[in-house]
Amino acid sequence: MEYILSTKNLGISFGGLKACENVNMDILPNEIYGLIGPNGAGKTTLFNIITGVYQPTWGDFYLNGERLTGLKQEKICNKGIARTFQNIRLFNNMTVIRNVMVGLTNKSEYKCTFFESMFRFRRHFKVEKEMREKAKEILDIFGLLPERNNLACNLPYGMQRKLEIARALATSPKLLLLDEPAAGMNPNETMELVETIKLIKEKFNIGILLIDHDLKFVSGLCDRITVLNFGQVLAQGKVQDVLNNKDVIEAYIGRESD
Amino acid sequence: MKTPKKIKWKHFINYIVIGVFTLIFSLLSVTNSLDLLQKFLLEKIAISILLSVSLGLVVGFLGELSLGHAGFMCIGAYLGGKAASILEPILGSTLLTLTISLVIGGVSALISGLIIGLPALRLKGDYLAIVTLAFGEIVKTLFLNSSEDSFGGPTGINTPRFDNKYLFIVGFVLVLFMLFVIQNLIRSKHGRAITAIRDSEIAARATGINVVKYKLLVFALSAFFAGIAGVLYSYSNYTVQCTKFDYNYSIEILVMVVLGGMGNINGSIISALLITFLQVELASILTGNLAVLQNILYALVLILIVIYNNAPSLKGFRDKYNFKNLIKRLRKQKFDPSKEIDDEAKWDRVPTKIEMNEVLSLDIKVEESTLKPDKGDK
């Protein structure tokens, strides 16, 4: 079976402090994969390595078998890994639809050089129109179409989360990384988010790797999970198996005193 | 299915206004009804618009502060002016000389813009502002100490003349050209990418935007038009002296951009026009020590506008008595969600993107020295 993302002994160390070590993960092309662990376990650091923010100290990671280690952020994004952020980062002074259109910028079907844009070649108009249509299509999936001309910063929190996902999807990724998508949401919004994520998986047919603390959220959504603790893999596999693992329970709840 | 093409008048209004303006004054000039001072004023206005809109591209759309815009202009003025004085006897034609020297001035400034754009890839905010300031000063010092027969040292160079009946027309044609290029760029996917970098560089990178490419593009383009303004200046003044292109001149241009509203091209044009007009008019009224009144006015306007637009405590007041709301109320318009909003991204608030902590670009060095990723034994 071809894995969409596989990491081989991935690790990073900051001045001797090993934030991640020997992380081996394999994600199937069409599955929702969870990454959980206590605070400071190195989950976001792992995301940052996979998206090229940090360069790993050890190991490599592969997308569809292609080695991506050492590439720049924008290159990795163009290869097909998109992400959202723990603390939402939208283009606040731009409208919702333009936020999504930025995500479409580098796609080959909307290619249009500076020169063509500056001097208004026909291609420019064609590309602009197509991008707008595509962006509307994506916004529609998330129910954001009525909001498309609002400034991103004026959206309510839940919608901002969705918009961030929409923008990431606009880059047509093969793998989507979601960094604590349910953080700060109320139970209703979380339920809605679960549905949205399932919908994305079906509609776009992509792999999703997500971080969250909420075990209920993760177990309801993910096919398989990896538990990180102190930068190392504590357990890995099917959700139920992992959640019944003794080490995991210990890390989360604490040791039984006997 | 084809929908009938709607022409967005809003996008063309500034071309039309400037075009008509130019046409009227060209007619007046051709019929000899403009005096020397008026023609000079028109030339100065064209130069100011070129400078303020091109700086606005960096400050307003890319969100980086450049304090060396006069430096780019200086390079354009010297190299373009020098080229003109060499080419004039060879070519014979004044228009051809002007055209070639505009290209030379613009391109040489563009190259220096690329050079100064390189540090911009590593530095942000205050640090980049310092580098651009230092760049302007270095340029000035180099020309000041140039040899007599190259760039004339402190006395500067003399440039050939161009019939001043027509020079300002050339200036406004260049303004129109610049508007065409810059506005088209801003209202395209590239413009969106540039404003995205302004709003959040981290998110822009994560969305696949090539930040390096866009930053260099913006710096180069901005410098190109500053260089062209420099050549125009050298023609307008017949002589180029580097003392003119000091730090204060860069500030003057910045005032125009801030006064016009960040990311607002029409605002930059209007404020450039207004300030230049006042400057020339006031110069004849305020003489001697009173001449500084004008500078005091600039400074006060700059401070008050920035405080008004950015002070956190004035936020409620701003929202209530907003210029846009006022117009809306006058026109009794309601927000129509189905209407496509103009592609231009205006923002009165200076972006929050430039954080002190964001000194480093992410892809270069992320952590404190102690937190630097170790070299691996792969």
Next chain:
Amino acid sequence: MLDFIVTFINGLSLGGIYAMIALGYTMVYGIAKMLNFAHGDIIMVSGYILIVFMGITGNIPLSILISIFFAGMFGVLMEKSAYMPLRGASPLAVLITAIGVSYLLQSVAQMIFGSAPKYVVIANLGSVNLFGLSIQLYKIITLAVTIVIMVVLSLFIKFSKTGRAMIAVSEDRGASGLMGIDSNKIISITFLIGAMLASVACTLYFLLTPNINPTFGAKPGIKAFTAAVIGGIGSIPGAMIGGIFLGIIECFSNSIPVLSPYTDAIEFLILIILLLVRPTGILGKKRKEKV
């Protein structure tokens, strides 16, 4: 060799002046997280205050003290009126305002005092012979004053309650507020100290160049600013090192005929190269950007 030592001492004393001004930049940056572009113009304001009071009282030491006092007050006034409303606004807004303030001060000074330079003589100091070298006395005084001030300032910041509060505010303004530190007060004190140091530097600078005009502060200001950035802006020892370093570079560059016209360009070039190699200066702290 003799020339070398003389140039070195010149550099030290000029660097001392730069360092003192650079301290103002660096402390304000460290604590208020802003670049006070108008800091150089406080030097000029202080110079004019000194002249005015010398005219009124005729007593030079008294006038110097008065000018230091008023310069300090002026720094606080500037902070309260122009920068305080922007507390919490974006740094770019504050930077543009500071540029405006600088421009305003220069223009107002020009209106009041005219743009022609005024000649000020504070003291005619001779030279002394040290180990066979004739060194002008003012250089030694400058060096001594610089060293004393730096030691006192370091001790103040390290051991006084206010000094420690300053460190706390520079680390985290919000958290120090929760600990009961009035950050507005601390920032005002920072401006006060910075302006007073600038005033002292102004007096020392008068010994070097006894002319003042409205742009008097611009040159030492921008040099000190460069020094602060080279040393690592926000770092107090960095400002001292950067100032001395720049002073020595300047004096050596000026002593070589081929280089002397390009001294300013050389200094700025060093600044740019250094920023590219070490984007936060020699001792500056890099801050991590959270993703």
